[in-house]
Each structure stands twice: as structure tokens, then as C-alpha cells.
Amino acid sequence: MKLRWGLLDAVVVVFALLPVLWIVSLSFKTTATLTDGNLIPREWTLENYRTIFQTDQFVRALVNSIGIALISTTIAVVLGTMAAYAVARLDFPGKGALVGVSLLIAMFPQVSLVSPLFDIERQLGIFDTWLGLILPYITFSLPLAIYTLSAFFKQIPWDLEKAAKMDGATQAQAFRKVIAPLAAPGVFTSAILVFIFCWNDFLFAISLTSTERSRTVPAALSFFTGASQFEDPTGAISAAAVVITIPIILFVLFFQRRIVAGLTSGAVKG
Amino acid sequence: MADIVLDKVSKKYPDGTVAVRDVDLEIADGEFVILVGPSGCGKSTILNMIAGLEDISSGDLRIDGERVNDKAPRDRDIAMVFQSYALYPNMTVRENMAFPLRLAKLDKATIDEKVNDAAKVLELTALLDRKPANLSGGQRQRVAMGRAIVRNPKAFLMDEPLSNLDAKLRVQMRTVVSRLQRRLGTTTVYVTHDQTEAMTLGDRVVIVRAGAIQQVGEPQQLYDHPANLFVAGFIGSPSMNFLHASVADGRLRTALGDLPIGSRVRGLLSDAPENLIIGIRPEHFEDAALVDEAARAKGTEFEAPVELVESMGSDKYVYFTVEGERATSAELEELAADAGASDLPTGGGANLVTRLSAESAVKEGENWRVWVNLEKIHLFDPSNGRNLTLHEGRAAGVTAE
Known part of the structure; x- marks a missing residue:
């Protein structure tokens, strides 16, 4: 039984990782050997990486990506934490509506909103700006943040908050000194999820930008050209794809240690 | 230390259910009073209202002669021990016990002294640097008590503090609680659904049913002279x-x-x-x-x-x-x-x-x-x-x- 599960796991991992390995391999190949079909390049080169970092296009896009994703993540997580705490702990009028609407937003097909957003942003003058991408990113990642965070807040025993109040804490102190440290794993988890969502987005990035001013990497990739228009940019695109995967991996590795399961164990019996 | 007076205290929820109905109760300074009744009878609600964790719908609550209905829990100067212990899992035992003192902005030396004193009383000295996750049920319970006694509050409120312990430990902790209360002489309100605990611990026992007090009296009096069928059957x-x-x-x-x-x-x-x-x-x-x-x-x-x-x-x-x-x-x-x-x-x-x-x-x-x-x-x-x-x-x- 164990063996069978192990085998299944291996199949899934290979299935998921093979395309990644393939693109890594492509990024190290020379133009001549690109299409030879070998997973391990016969001739190794860093030429592709050199090319992308020499073009202003890619570096600029990388800066845009990092900036936009970080700002969106920060705002979404801060707002999400407060909203999720309210959803998990308080009974306020319109709570059901809030949860319902945020679920609705999360379910709404984004592609159907692209043209209205395009028109709205042009009217408002935020088309092709950072703000023009940050706003929709927050809109679509907030429900995600609220959902994951409120699940975390619900796990934290309410008695802890009552105990803090009895011990002389104000509502704010109880949140800051007792609840927030316990919710940290949840905050990091949703930060990762929101960051990945913003970082990987292609739809809004391609539709709501028109110049290098605010184009993020996924969108910029599609504008790559070879040295001449007859040259295939596959190598450069692969190299760029590898490069933009790195921040995600770093981000997850960095926060992974914070996501310690069972941080609340010992608070209450059971 | 203080007396606690409930004067026609009621709790009505927005949906119309009445959890507590016109409760009159006078708890003398230093007295150990037990609220006992079946689950859902409103005894915990009464305790939470004294604590300030739930609003009082009508009636007056006076602690030390002062009406405290509208005071926040932190301004009432009372400590509470929860059924779940509610220890802060991210803090050590020492930090847990020091938490109320730190919030009260005492200086470090005083905090250390008070924590060490309380730890000695409850035999927690060896455990001060552990996290709650590494404690047994009985030890966690003692830490919860330590956090309550460390700042000499006007009163202790205890919400079924022993019901998560196994039967043998519960009997031992019962005497610990009883001795501690005698020694400190602090007014204590203790909620339980266990009539044995109620009979053995309290100076006086209050029997609650469906949000109303059935009878108040010394354990022996309730046993010998029950006012009604419910008290007779419960005790x-x-x-x-x-x-x-x-x-x-x-x-x-x-x-x-x-x-x-x-x-x-x-x-x-x-x-x-x-x-x-x-x-x-x-x-x-x-x-x-x-x-x-x-x-x-x-x-x-x-x-x-x-x-x-x-x-x-x-x-x-x-x-x-x-x-x-x-x-x-x-x-x-x-x-x-x-x-x-x-x-x-x-x-x-x-x-x-x-x-x-x-x-x-x-x-x-x-x-x-x-x-x-x-x-x-x-x-x-x-x-x-x-x-x-x-x-x-x-x-x-x-x-x-």
C-alpha cells in the first residue's frame, strides 16, 4: 500500500516537474541546439541570461513585477487580516453579505471584467500605471486572503482573547499581543498565496498595460523578440521564465519556516 | 478584595431568549460561592456578566459598592480562570503569569518577585521557562490559577476550572483550590456542573436552573432542606x-x-x-x-x-x-x-x-x-x-x- 502511494506521488511529481526541467534546459541551450530534443543540453551557455538582463525591457518588467506584487500583497494582507478578524469574531450587520460578496468576487470570471476595467481605467487615467494593476490585484486577492485568514482566526480559541481582556488588556492590546502572534502562520500563508496570484497574473497585466512603464514580466515575455525579427526568442523566453520563478521559490522558502503547524497547541486542552 | 452584589440582573439576547432572569445574589467579602446547575442553565452567563465579558441587559452589578455594569473587564480588577485554561501558547509559563502585571505597567523587579511568589505557592517554580504545550493538564491548570492570583485582584471567577482534568487529579486539585482560597481570602465565584464539587468546595452554593436561582445556602442546608424538587434531585x-x-x-x-x-x-x-x-x-x-x-x-x-x-x-x-x-x-x-x-x-x-x-x-x-x-x-x-x-x-x- 505504501509502495503504491509512493509510486503515485512520484508520477505526480514527475508530471509537475518535467515541464519545469524542460524550460530550465532550454534556457541553457544555444540557439543552434534548441530544437535537438535533448533534456540535457549538449552545449551549455549563459548567453540567454546575458541577453535578457542586457535588454532594458526585461529588467524594467522585473522591477514592475516585484513592486506591484509586493504592494498588492501588503495591502491585501493588512486589509484581509482586519476583515477576517471581524468575520471570525464579531457579529455585525451585513456580515453574511460581506462574506457572500467576497465569495462572489472570487468566483467571478476575471476575463469577463477585462474590457469594462480597460474602459474604466482609461477614463480614470490609471491605465498603464502601477495603480492600474494594484487595484484589480487587491480586489481579486482580498477574498482569498479573507477566506484563508478567517479560517485561521476561527482556530484560535476565543478564550484566549477573553483571558487577555480579564488580564487587563484593551481590545487592541488583546489583538496585538495575543491574537496576532498566533495568527502569524495564517498571515504568512495568505501572503504567499496572494503574492503568487499577483506575480503570475497574465490577463490583467497584458490588458491593462501598454508600455514598459507598468508591464510586468509575464506580459513582457510575450513581447520578447530575437536579435532580428527572424530569430527565435525561445531561449530568452525560457531564461526569463526561469528568472521569474526564482522570487516565488525564495518567497515560499523564506516564509515556510514561519508556517509552523500547531503553534497554538497548549493553549487549551485538547 | 470586595463584595459582589447582583441586583435583579438579567440577560436577554437580541433574538429574545432570556438566559438569566432577575438574579439577586449577595456575595460577601472573602466568601467562596459556587454556582451550580445543569449545562445551559445560565450559570456561565452569570459569571461572564460579573467578569464583564457579556453585557448585562438589566439590573445592577456592584463590586465593592460600586456599580460596574458599564465598566470594561480590565477596569473591574477581577481575575478569571477558564475551563480551557486559555494559556497564551506563544509565551512561557513565566510570561503567561507576568502578562497581567506587564499590562499593569509594573516595573520588572516587582513583576519577577510577584511571579516567583505565585509560582512558589502553586509549585510551578521548576516549570517557569516551559511553554504551555510542554505541560500536563494539571500543570496547565495551575498556571492558569497562577496567572489569576499573581496580581491580587478583588475577586476570582472560575469557570469549571477542573472539568478538563481526569477524575483523580480533579479531587486533588479540589483541595488545592480550596486551600488557596482560604489562604488568600479572596472573594471567589466558582461555576461548576458537578454537584460533588459544589458541595465540597463552597461556603455557599447557588443552584441555578433555566436562568433563575432555585436556592442559595450552605451545602448541608441544601442537602437537608431543599426548597424544591429540582434542588432535591440535583444535590x-x-x-x-x-x-x-x-x-x-x-x-x-x-x-x-x-x-x-x-x-x-x-x-x-x-x-x-x-x-x-x-x-x-x-x-x-x-x-x-x-x-x-x-x-x-x-x-x-x-x-x-x-x-x-x-x-x-x-x-x-x-x-x-x-x-x-x-x-x-x-x-x-x-x-x-x-x-x-x-x-x-x-x-x-x-x-x-x-x-x-x-x-x-x-x-x-x-x-x-x-x-x-x-x-x-x-x-x-x-x-x-x-x-x-x-x-x-x-x-x-x-x-x-
Whole structure:
């Protein structure tokens, strides 16, 4: 039984990782050997990486990506934490509506909103700006943040908050000194999820930008050209794809240690 | 230290349910008061209202003579121990206990001193640098108590602090709690659903049912002189036997035979309903062969088949089945439901639990003669549960003149 599960796991991992390995391999190949079909390049080169970092296009896009994703993540997580705490702990009028609407937003097909957003942003003058991408990113990642965070807040025993109040804490102190440290794993988890969502987005990035001013990497990739228009940019695109995967991996590795399961164990019996 | 006064305190939720109804209670300075009742009776709500964790819908709450209805919990200067202990898992034992002092902005030296003192009292000194996750249930419980006593509050509130411990540890911790309260002399309100805890711990016990106080008194007084059917059935283990009774020819007709009634009860019965409930505690039965002549006159005898004998060494618990109707009332059904007994098969007739002397030669399966003390029989009105034998707060049995 164990063996069978192990085998299944291996199949899934290979299935998921093979395309990644393939693109890594492509990024190290020379133009001549690109299409030879070998997973391990016969001739190794860093030429592709050199090319992308020499073009202003890619570096600029990388800066845009990092900036936009970080700002969106920060705002979404801060707002999400407060909203999720309210959803998990308080009974306020319109709570059901809030949860319902945020679920609705999360379910709404984004592609159907692209043209209205395009028109709205042009009217408002935020088309092709950072703000023009940050706003929709927050809109679509907030429900995600609220959902994951409120699940975390619900796990934290309410008695802890009552105990803090009895011990002389104000509502704010109880949140800051007792609840927030316990919710940290949840905050990091949703930060990762929101960051990945913003970082990987292609739809809004391609539709709501028109110049290098605010184009993020996924969108910029599609504008790559070879040295001449007859040259295939596959190598450069692969190299760029590898490069933009790195921040995600770093981000997850960095926060992974914070996501310690069972941080609340010992608070209450059971 | 302070007294706590509840003056017509009620709790009504927005959906209209009334959790607590007009509770009047005066808790003296330094007193140890137990709130006890079945789950959902509102005892925890009363405690939370004293703590300030729930709003009071109407009535006044005064601590140390001052009305505190609108004060936040942190301004009431009372400490609370939770059933779940509610220790802060990200802090060590020392930090947990220091938390209220740090919030009170005491200087570091004072905090250390107070924490060390409290740790010594509760034998936690060796555990001060551990996290709650690495403590046993009993240790966690002691840390929770430590966090409460460390800042000398006006009062302690305890919400079923022992119910998460296993049975043996619970008995040990009971004496710890009791000794600690005596030593500190701090006003304490303690909530439990366990009548044994209530009887053994408190100076006074408050019995709560459906959001209303049923009776307040010292444990022995509640046991001997219950004001109503609910109190009678709730206090005592094994609990009081209840049998159906009716009045006929100036006597009480019961499954134990016709019982004589004294003039006082007869006077009361003129306007009482025909159907009544009698209540007899297990220890008020005795093997008829072991009752001396003088005592025999105070009671009556009956014969019934012995169903089961449990020998405890010091006594024998003997179970009888007697013919006749079983007693029914809303209170009894509630008690049975709370004890989980409503699911048990009962068979025909009424069951009787008796506590006889260890010398009794009673045998299972035989008919046995049993004596019952008439002076200790309670008589209840099933419609409102009132104890009819109670006179000026004292129960005197059905034969009192």
C-alpha cells in the first residue's frame, strides 16, 4: 500500500516537474541546439541570461513585477487580516453579505471584467500605471486572503482573547499581543498565496498595460523578440521564465519556516 | 478584595431568549460561592456578566459598592480562570503569569518577585521557562490559577476550572483550590456542573436552573432542606428517590404502602393537588432487622424484591423495584436528561436506591423488609416543584405535627 502511494506521488511529481526541467534546459541551450530534443543540453551557455538582463525591457518588467506584487500583497494582507478578524469574531450587520460578496468576487470570471476595467481605467487615467494593476490585484486577492485568514482566526480559541481582556488588556492590546502572534502562520500563508496570484497574473497585466512603464514580466515575455525579427526568442523566453520563478521559490522558502503547524497547541486542552 | 452584589440582573439576547432572569445574589467579602446547575442553565452567563465579558441587559452589578455594569473587564480588577485554561501558547509559563502585571505597567523587579511568589505557592517554580504545550493538564491548570492570583485582584471567577482534568487529579486539585482560597481570602465565584464539587468546595452554593436561582445556602442546608424538587434531585449522589403519591383517607398512598401524615402536612394538603411526589434520600432507608425499637416508631416498614446489591465496604447500596406509578414532572425529566439517564432502560415500576448498613444480610433476588424514616421524607407538588414539607426553611418530614 505504501509502495503504491509512493509510486503515485512520484508520477505526480514527475508530471509537475518535467515541464519545469524542460524550460530550465532550454534556457541553457544555444540557439543552434534548441530544437535537438535533448533534456540535457549538449552545449551549455549563459548567453540567454546575458541577453535578457542586457535588454532594458526585461529588467524594467522585473522591477514592475516585484513592486506591484509586493504592494498588492501588503495591502491585501493588512486589509484581509482586519476583515477576517471581524468575520471570525464579531457579529455585525451585513456580515453574511460581506462574506457572500467576497465569495462572489472570487468566483467571478476575471476575463469577463477585462474590457469594462480597460474602459474604466482609461477614463480614470490609471491605465498603464502601477495603480492600474494594484487595484484589480487587491480586489481579486482580498477574498482569498479573507477566506484563508478567517479560517485561521476561527482556530484560535476565543478564550484566549477573553483571558487577555480579564488580564487587563484593551481590545487592541488583546489583538496585538495575543491574537496576532498566533495568527502569524495564517498571515504568512495568505501572503504567499496572494503574492503568487499577483506575480503570475497574465490577463490583467497584458490588458491593462501598454508600455514598459507598468508591464510586468509575464506580459513582457510575450513581447520578447530575437536579435532580428527572424530569430527565435525561445531561449530568452525560457531564461526569463526561469528568472521569474526564482522570487516565488525564495518567497515560499523564506516564509515556510514561519508556517509552523500547531503553534497554538497548549493553549487549551485538547 | 470586595463584595459582589447582583441586583435583579438579567440577560436577554437580541433574538429574545432570556438566559438569566432577575438574579439577586449577595456575595460577601472573602466568601467562596459556587454556582451550580445543569449545562445551559445560565450559570456561565452569570459569571461572564460579573467578569464583564457579556453585557448585562438589566439590573445592577456592584463590586465593592460600586456599580460596574458599564465598566470594561480590565477596569473591574477581577481575575478569571477558564475551563480551557486559555494559556497564551506563544509565551512561557513565566510570561503567561507576568502578562497581567506587564499590562499593569509594573516595573520588572516587582513583576519577577510577584511571579516567583505565585509560582512558589502553586509549585510551578521548576516549570517557569516551559511553554504551555510542554505541560500536563494539571500543570496547565495551575498556571492558569497562577496567572489569576499573581496580581491580587478583588475577586476570582472560575469557570469549571477542573472539568478538563481526569477524575483523580480533579479531587486533588479540589483541595488545592480550596486551600488557596482560604489562604488568600479572596472573594471567589466558582461555576461548576458537578454537584460533588459544589458541595465540597463552597461556603455557599447557588443552584441555578433555566436562568433563575432555585436556592442559595450552605451545602448541608441544601442537602437537608431543599426548597424544591429540582434542588432535591440535583444535590446528592446517588440522588434522592422520587415516587408518586396520592392523598386518600388522610394518608399518603405510595408504592411503599400507605404512609401516615402529620397535622402540619395535612393542613397544607387541603388545597394541594391530589397527585404528589415524595422524595426519600438513600440513607434514610435501613434494613428493618437492624433498626432498634426507639427508631422504629419514627418510620414505617415495607417489603420489596432486591434487584441488586453493591457493597461499598462501609455501606451497601441496595436497589429495589417497587410496584406503582413512577413520579413525573418537568423538573425530574430535566434532571434525568442532564444526567443522561433518560436514555437508560428502566423497565416497569419505580426503582429505589437505598443505602443500608454494611451488616445487613440482604441478598439479591429475595424479598427484604426495609424501614424508612418518615421524618426525613419530603413531599413535593409536581406542578411547581415546591417542597411542601418545608417550614421556615426547614424540612421536617411528612409526620410533623
